Amino acid sequence: QQQVKQSPQSLIVQKGGIPIINCAYENTAFDYFPWYQQFPGKGPALLIAIRPDVSEKKEGRFTISFNKSAKQFSLHIMDSQPGDSATYFCAARLWGGADGLTFGKGTHLIIQP
Amino acid sequence: ETGVTQSPTHLIKTRGQQVTLRCSSQSGHNTVSWYQQALGQGPQFIFQYYREEENGRGNFPPRFSGLQFPNYSSELNVNALELDDSALYLCASSLAGIGYTFGSGTRLTVV
Numbered sequence: 001q002q003q004v005k006q007s008p009q010s011l012i013v014q015k016g017g018i019p020i021i022n023c024a025y026e027n028t029a030f031d032y033f034p035w036y037q038q039f040p041g042k043g044p045a046l047l048i049a050i051r052p053d054v055s056e057k058k059e060g061r062f063t064i065s066f067n068k069s070a071k072q073f074s075l076h077i078m079d080s081q082p083g084d085s086a087t088y089f090c091a092a093r094l095w096g097g098a099d100g101l102t103f104g105k106g107t108h109l110i111i112q113p
Numbered sequence: 114e115t116g117v118t119q120s121p122t123h124l125i126k127t128r129g130q131q132v133t134l135r136c137s138s139q140s141g142h143n144t145v146s147w148y149q150q151a152l153g154q155g156p157q158f159i160f161q162y163y164r165e166e167e168n169g170r171g172n173f174p175p176r177f178s179g180l181q182f183p184n185y186s187s188e189l190n191v192n193a194l195e196l197d198d199s200a201l202y203l204c205a206s207s208l209a210g211i212g213y214t215f216g217s218g219t220r221l222t223v224v
Contacts, residue, residue, distance in 0.1 A: 043215035089155050097210025098169030100146045103155030
């Protein structure tokens with residue numbers, strides 16, 4: 001019930017392409033959905049987050065699409081660059097926030113020059 | 114505005130020992146949560162502190178314990194270390210459960 005399923009596990013995209021990472025959840029009590037970027041040896045860095053009452057949110061080159069009825073959300077990276085190569089995690093927070101964040105297993109993204 | 118800082122960055126302990134990890138919250142944040150990240154996995158929620166009280170806990174045994182101080186800094190204590198406790202331990206601070214900001218973590222190796 002509290003799982004967040006993330007796919008694909010790994011992804012290779014050419015520079016300038018649009019990588020898309022997908023996440024799905026079951027628990028409708030999740031009310032906050034952030035995406036994190038993590039480089040080796042570093043902690044996760046918040047990229048962008050969305051609430052379930054919004055279907056799309058853009059911040060710079062990053063876009064979240066949210067489908068509440070399907071219980072799915074995805075991250076799109078526009079004009080991808082080699083510097084975007086990292087591991088990306090989706091996460092979800094239960095209403096109230098006392099249970100912290102539930103993370104997906106991550107997507108290892110490589111942007112080829 | 115300072116971010117979340119964690120210390121130490123790396124630590125090696127022997128099985129059965131105890132360890133204390135430390136975290137300073139981002140300025141203005143009143144909630145601290147701790148996560149365990151095994152190699153190649155997503156972070157797993159350990160527990161969360163708000164107003165110096167534990168207000169949420171993940172699926173971790175009681176030998177994982179913590180504290181939050183009046184300045185919102187926090188400690189994670191792990192007793193009777195096991196080999197499987199080897200991981201990256203992450204601290205995150207937030208304001209009322211929004212905008213979780215993570216530190217760079219403490220890499221714990223249990224031998």
